[in-house]
Amino acid sequence: MNDDSSYAAKGPVVFVIDDEAPMREALSSLFRSVGLRVETFSSPTEFLQCPDPDLPSCLVLDVRLQGASGLEFQHQLAESKVALPIIFISGHGDIAMSVKAMKAGAVDFLVKPFRDQDLLDAVAAAHQRDAKRREIDQKDAGLHACYQSLTAREREVMAHAAKGLMNKQIAGEMNLSEITVKIHRGHVMKKMRAKSFADLVRMAETLGVGPKR
Amino acid sequence: MKISIEPTVAVENPPPLAPRTLLQRSGAATLASIIFIIDTLTSIHIAIAVLYVAVILMSVNLFSRKGVIGVSLCCIGLTLTAFFLSHGTDFNSSAFARCLVSLSAIGITTLLALKNKAANDELQEQVRLLAQTHDAIIVRNMNGVITTWSPGAEALYGWSKAQAIGQDFRTLLRPQLTLPWEQMMNSLIETGQWEGEVVEHRRDGSPVTVVSRCSLSRDENNQPKAVLATHNDITEQKRAINALRRSEAFLAGAQWLSQTGSIGLKIPSGEMYWSNEARRIFEFGDEELPLLSSVLKKTHPDDLDLVKTSIKHAYQKEPHIKVEYRLLMVDGRVKHVQMLAHPVHDAAGNFEYIGALMDVTDAKMSEEALHRSQTELAHVTRITTLGELAASIAHEVNQPLAAVTTNCTAGLRWLNREVPDLDEVRSAMERMMSETHRASEVIRRIRAMSRKTDPQSVPIDLMEVIEEALALVDREVRRNKIVLDHQYDIAAAEIIGDRVQLQQVIINLIINGVQAMSNAKGKPRTLHLRLRRSDAGEVCVDVQDNGPGISPQSMPKLFNAFYTTKPDGMGMGLSICRSIIDAHGGRIWATSEAGEGAVFHLSFPTNNKESA
Numbered sequence: 001m002n003d004d005s006s007y008a009a010k011g012p013v014v015f016v017i018d019d020e021a022p023m024r025e026a027l028s029s030l031f032r033s034v035g036l037r038v039e040t041f042s043s044p045t046e047f048l049q050c051p052d053p054d055l056p057s058c059l060v061l062d063v064r065l066q067g068a069s070g071l072e073f074q075h076q077l078a079e080s081k082v083a084l085p086i087i088f089i090s091g092h093g094d095i096a097m098s099v100k101a102m103k104a105g106a107v108d109f110l111v112k113p114f115r116d117q118d119l120l121d122a123v124a125a126a127h128q129r130d131a132k133r134r135e136i137d138q139k140d141a142g143l144h145a146c147y148q149s150l151t152a153r154e155r156e157v158m159a160h161a162a163k164g165l166m167n168k169q170i171a172g173e174m175n176l177s178e179i180t181v182k183i184h185r186g187h188v189m190k191k192m193r194a195k196s197f198a199d200l201v202r203m204a205e206t207l208g209v210g211p212k213r
Numbered sequence: 214m215k216i217s218i219e220p221t222v223a224v225e226n227p228p229p230l231a232p233r234t235l236l237q238r239s240g241a242a243t244l245a246s247i248i249f250i251i252d253t254l255t256s257i258h259i260a261i262a263v264l265y266v267a268v269i270l271m272s273v274n275l276f277s278r279k280g281v282i283g284v285s286l287c288c289i290g291l292t293l294t295a296f297f298l299s300h301g302t303d304f305n306s307s308a309f310a311r312c313l314v315s316l317s318a319i320g321i322t323t324l325l326a327l328k329n330k331a332a333n334d335e336l337q338e339q340v341r342l343l344a345q346t347h348d349a350i351i352v353r354n355m356n357g358v359i360t361t362w363s364p365g366a367e368a369l370y371g372w373s374k375a376q377a378i379g380q381d382f383r384t385l386l387r388p389q390l391t392l393p394w395e396q397m398m399n400s401l402i403e404t405g406q407w408e409g410e411v412v413e414h415r416r417d418g419s420p421v422t423v424v425s426r427c428s429l430s431r432d433e434n435n436q437p438k439a440v441l442a443t444h445n446d447i448t449e450q451k452r453a454i455n456a457l458r459r460s461e462a463f464l465a466g467a468q469w470l471s472q473t474g475s476i477g478l479k480i481p482s483g484e485m486y487w488s489n490e491a492r493r494i495f496e497f498g499d500e501e502l503p504l505l506s507s508v509l510k511k512t513h514p515d516d517l518d519l520v521k522t523s524i525k526h527a528y529q530k531e532p533h534i535k536v537e538y539r540l541l542m543v544d545g546r547v548k549h550v551q552m553l554a555h556p557v558h559d560a561a562g563n564f565e566y567i568g569a570l571m572d573v574t575d576a577k578m579s580e581e582a583l584h585r586s587q588t589e590l591a592h593v594t595r596i597t598t599l600g601e602l603a604a605s606i607a608h609e610v611n612q613p614l615a616a617v618t619t620n621c622t623a624g625l626r627w628l629n630r631e632v633p634d635l636d637e638v639r640s641a642m643e644r645m646m647s648e649t650h651r652a653s654e655v656i657r658r659i660r661a662m663s664r665k666t667d668p669q670s671v672p673i674d675l676m677e678v679i680e681e682a683l684a685l686v687d688r689e690v691r692r693n694k695i696v697l698d699h700q701y702d703i704a705a706a707e708i709i710g711d712r713v714q715l716q717q718v719i720i721n722l723i724i725n726g727v728q729a730m731s732n733a734k735g736k737p738r739t740l741h742l743r744l745r746r747s748d749a750g751e752v753c754v755d756v757q758d759n760g761p762g763i764s765p766q767s768m769p770k771l772f773n774a775f776y777t778t779k780p781d782g783m784g785m786g787l788s789i790c791r792s793i794i795d796a797h798g799g800r801i802w803a804t805s806e807a808g809e810g811a812v813f814h815l816s817f818p819t820n821n822k823e824s825a
Contacts, residue, residue: 020612022648026619029641033626033634064608066691091608091615112615116622 012127013057016040017047017073018089019066027060030116036123044073056134058107058126060119063090063097071097074104083133085126089114140206146192147207154191155209157184161197162204234275241271241284245291252295258307262292262315266322273326281330285323289316349423349444355437357382369423369446371416386413388425402437405429410447422448465489472572476554478505480528480564494550494572496542513539513547523552527566530556534566537573549577587792592665594789595717599662601724605689609655613648620645658685661713662720668711668796675706675715675752675817676744682719683742686727693727695738702745706752708817710797718790718801722756722813725786728779729760729811747816751799754815763805771803 014031016038018024024040031038041047043065063070074086088101088109098109107129108122150158153174160170167185171178194200245268252261265288272284296312303309343350349366353359362377370377370386377385383394389412390397401407407427412420423444432438465488468474474491478484485503492499495511505524512520516538523536533555540548554568599606624641627634658681683699690697723740730738741757763771770776772791777784787801794801799817 020616022613022616022644022651023619025644026616026623026641029637029644030619030623030626033623033630033637064692091611092604112611113618114615116619116626 011035011037011055012131013037013039013053013055014123015047015050015057015059015084017042017044017059017065017070018062019043020062023062030119031123034120044068044076056127056131058085058087058123058130060087060089060123063088063092063094063101071101071104074101074106078104085129087119087122087126089119143192143203143206147203147209149191150188154184154188157181158188158192158200158204159209161185161188162201162209237271237275241268241275244268244271245288249291249295252292253298256299258311260311260315260318262288262295262312263318265292265315265319269319269322269326273330278327278330278334281323281327285319288319292316292319347446349446351377351382351442351444352439353382353442354439359385360439361441366444369415369421369444370413388413401427401429401440411444413444420448421446422451469493472575474570474572476552476566476568476570478524478527478554478566478568480530480556480566491570494548494570495540511540511542513541515539527554527556530564532556534568547574548572549574587796588668589665590785591668591714591717591789591793592663594721594785595662595713598717598720598724598786599659602686602689602720605692606655606659606685608692609688610652613652613655616648617645617652620648654684662716664713666713668714670709670711672707672709673712673715675708675754676701678712678715679719679742679744679754681712682716682723685716686720686723689724690727690740693731693738695727695730695740697723697740697742699742700744702743703752706744706746708752708797708799708819710817711793714793715797718793718815719754719756721786721790722815725813726756726758726760726811729758733760750819751816752819753817755812757810757812759810762807762809763803763811764807768803768805772801 014036016024016027016031018027018040019042021042024042028038028040039050041050047059061070061073065073070088070090074088077084077086085107086101086105087107088098089112090097090109091112101109107126108118110119110122147155156174157170160173165173167178167181170176171181174181188194189197189200192200192203194203245265248261248264248268251257255261268288269281269285272281276284292312292315296308300306300308343363345364347365347368348363349369350361350363351359351366352361359377359380359382362372362374364374366377367373372380372385382388390409392409397407397409405428407425409425410422411425412422415421424447425442425444427440427442429437430439430441468488468490472490472494474494475486475488476491477486483505485505485508487495487497487503492501495508497507497511501507509517509520519536519538523534526534535551535553537549537551540550542548549572551571551573552568553571554566557565557567559565620641624638624645627637627641661681662685679699683697687697723742726740730740736759739759741755743755743757745753745755747753767776767778772787773784774788775784776788791801794815794817797817799815801813801815803811803813805811
């Protein structure tokens with residue numbers, strides 16, 4: 001199951017699920033030849049036992065698997081909030097199936113036998129997507145931490161400010177003096193590490209505390 | 214003295230005598246006694262004893278030849294007694310002369326009477342014999358009036374003598390001749406004789422066929438006087454001949470219809486007999502003599518040894534000979550014949566083989582045609598089955614091809630690296646090889662299934678057949694999310710048959726099971742395949758599904774051609790399965806309990822070689 005390679009211990013990982021050993025071996029060889037780390041599994045159950053490597057990764061999944069179908073497994077992953085990019089490979093060029101897979105967020109749907117470059121491109125795209133997702137996830141995680149450090153008053157000021165209210169208006173809304181609002185606002189900018197007011201508005205939007213439009 | 218006569222008569226004629234004859238006899242005895250008394254007691258000088266002549270003449274019609282002689286001797290004795298009583302031993306007297314005259318008269322009369330009696334008795338005997346024959350003897354005068362009517366005629370026509378005599382012959386019997394009456398009479402008068410078949414009528418009106426033999430009798434002036442005819446009833450004979458003719462005609466008809474001829478072969482003379490139909494089958498001319506060599510000449514060269522062996526068996530007097538062989542006609546046509554012969558012995562110890570020769574060419578041709586169309590149909594259905602499996606089979610081939618392509622590109626990438634990794638290249642190439650082999654195996658199986666060849670009869674292992682079949686349907690089974698488990702209870706299952714056709718049957722049964730379960734939602738789908746030996750020693754295969762089962766209404770029609778429960782089914786699958794299994798001498802049947810799925814059973818006779 002494990003093709004742990006020494007070429008790129010920290011590089012992106014490709015997970016392969018295919019019930020046919022010859023195909024697993026061939027895919028593993030192909031990915032390793034271009035310096036990718038590969039982990040192969042004969043069934044989704046086996047795959048689920050493997051820990052998340054916390055690295056950009058993707059899943060090459062055979063549509064037709066013994067027991068369960070690949071599409072069902074894609075659905076199952078989405079349900080459990082695993083946002084792993086999936087590339088489907090299939091022995092049948094079934095349009096309905098590919099449409100369903102793509103709608104459910106698959107990176108690509110390749111029909112066997114496929115061109116190696118197509119697969120490698122799809123894998124690269126998937127890795128890129130996963131890296132970006134991981135980056136965003138990380139960023140979101142920092143933003144949340146900052147937001148958590150705000151006091152209740154500061155959060156309220158931030159929300160009003162993000163709506164585009166003037167300090168004077170905020171003071172009126174909150175029954176505070178304009179000075180106090182100004183101080184709170186300064187704290188918010190500092191705590192949220194916002195470089196500009198526009199930056200703060202974007203953050204508020206990401207956090208869902210922004211203006212409701 | 215009369216008593217001395219009686220025993221002789223009684224011995225001669227044991228039946229009781231008619232009273233009239235008895236009376237006459239006593240009359241004769243009384244007369245003899247009276248003559249004796251007169252001769253003895255009176256002294257009239259005349260030869261009274263001459264009167265004994267009357268007694269002898271009377272006795273002629275009353276006694277047999279020996280009796281008459283006895284009566285005569287009695288009379289002589291009485292004469293001599295009377296002489297000695299009256300005259301003693303005086304031989305010189307005139308009385309003695311008279312006595313001699315009397316004795317001579319008695320002797321001469323006796324001789325004449327006996328001669329006459331002999332002639333008369335002969336005549337009587339002839340009449341008696343004539344009366345005893347079954348032939349009717351009829352005498353008619355030239356006007357056709359019956360004058361004599363024998364007991365045979367009475368029996369034949371039912372008219373008594375009294376009824377017939379004096380009647381016109383033509384009115385009474387209504388004779389029908391094949392030629393005009395006048396012509397017959399002319400021929401009779403001319404030659405004095407005529408003989409021919411005549412249909413006449415009995416008293417009850419029923420017709421009777423007779424052979425009539427007529428002869429003409431003429432008077433002293435050589436004028437035709439009467440016709441003496443004997444009529445011999447040949448109605449039964451005629452009927453028997455007709456029946457024989459009819460039965461011969463029936464036989465000939467039956468032989469022609471059934472294309473069966475008869476052949477006779479006498480052992481050891483080799484003399485032959487052919488019926489017309491046998492001639493027709495052999496295509497011999499009417500004048501060709503039935504010879505064994507001619508039969509051999511028409512025999513197909515390839516079957517000559519077979520026929521010669523059969524002939525040898527016939528000469529060895531085997532009780533039963535059955536042979537099927539071919540004839541080769543002069544124009545190159547081949548006929549298939551079947552011969553069945555058995556020996557017949559007659560009382561004289563002659564030995565003959567009677568054989569029925571049947572032309573089975575047509576049957577053989579139809580059999581071959583049927584066989585051909587069955588083979589073709591089996592092929593078509595096989596192709597259809599492969600068509601149903603097309604998607605699975607395509608995947609089955611595509612899978613290894615995809616692996617080959619991927620391995621190939623991977624290998625190239627390993628080669629193109631700055632430092633090529635040859636170990637990786639080598640293992641990629643090895644994988645390519647094994648995958649290529651896998652793909653070609655699939656293709657080989659399909660090609661074997663789609664091949665159109667005559668069914669073979671070779672020893673095959675049913676287990677191998679099942680394994681091959683499973684390899685072809687494996688993906689189809691998996692595609693339908695069915696778990697197929699198989700169980701081999703026996704180590705070897707060798708039978709005689711055709712690998713491809715048997716594979717077709719197994720595949721068909723598996724696909725049927727798969728399709729039966731494809732609509733079954735919810736419960737796990739399992740197909741169970743079992744190879745086992747029955748208690749009777751047959752090799753059996755059971756294919757069991759857990760689909761909806763077969764309804765009791767469908768059960769009897771299950772193996773009929775064009776019977777299907779599938780919307781797009783052809784209804785040929787099971788029908789073909791059955792004809793294939795039948796051709797293998799096996800059986801196919803199904804059992805099912807509603808809702809519990811169906812089981813299809815196959816059973817094959819064991820290969821004899823294996824059990825030997």
